[in-house]
Amino acid sequence: MHQPSNYVTALVSVFVMLLSGCVATNTPYDYSALENSRPRSILVIPPLNNSIEVNAPYIFLSTITRPLAEKGYYVFPVAVIDRFLKENGLPTPVEMNGIPLDKIAQHIGADAVLYVAIEDWGQKYQLVSSTTVVHSTLRLVDVNTGVLLWQATVRGVRSSDDAGAGLLGAIVNALATQIGGSVTDYTPGLSSFSNHRQINDSASGLLHGPYFNPDGTILWRTGNVRGAAVRDVGLVFNSMARGEIAAKSYDEELWAEALEMAAGDEQKQKEIYVELRSKQLANEKMQH
């Protein structure tokens, strides 16, 4: 690496860490398989349930379409798919998770499948308080190649001690459903919140799909901005001279400039930082 670019990156990273305190600076997520595959559509298979909460898979299922669709993917209608699979001799998620990929391609035509396993779910009651937990693992797989495209662990915990405290409490409470009229189930709200958070995580979230279009264009990365873990370029492009960035080949000065242009916009600066840092790591890797 050249000295100046290291210098710029170091400065930028200190600056951004000061700003946010929540940018992950460890090894960037490797998005190369996802970028090669570029799925347009995601089939969510009803989750396997390793928890003792019987309803967990379907509660989860009701909270996964929105974040995936808002990320820019076509998400197959989960309830229609569930019924379709049941009518075709697959009565439970266990069988559904074993469908061969070629059958999925043939009958559903999905580009990618999201396999979900619920690891822990529900409300644990202690003497004076209760804790709500959601915990699942997600694996996105390319239907045509079987390659793992993205994986994530979703965890959410809500304690009754902080019920109502702050906005998180307010949201989870608002999303809670009364079940049977007496018990309040906080897992739908917590699941919804946690899925959104994980899918949009700035270091290891899912890349944008083809429908994500803040400026009316399809925002997969443009060809000359290649690298290991570059993501959310669209948001950067959206606020600055998109054409100019796309037209020039990558160089770090340009990104430093972009960062300056995004001054005052913390979110965009974070995006740029993540991109810059991952690019730097990728370059280092190539030179070794």
Next chain:
Amino acid sequence: MKFVPVLRPTFLAFCIVAGGCVTAPQEHYYWGNYEALLLTMYVEPGTADPFTQIEKLSVDIQQAENTGKPVPPGLYAHLGMMYALNGDASQAEAAFYKERELFPESEVFIDGMMARAFARGEKQNAPAQ
């Protein structure tokens, strides 16, 4: 009905919270009752019968139009399923084809479903495709 305040009014607040650390741009789709229906039809079967769902989803479609936001992926297909469960084959077909029109990614699935329904003779007056 019990699925009253789910999601809609709180999502803005959610974006604000999430915005601290997460990319949460303004939502692209009008979500309305879709997620809440998915939840209740499994958790409290019987409270979200096809007729109720059709009613709610139709309101959502109207609301989406009013707000100028698109209807989310899957909503029309879900509506189609509800019409089918209600025995209304022509409305079901129209909704499924609307899904395919809005989201061409659904073509293989929708066409397969239509073909099988046709083969089973579930549709009496299906126009030739």
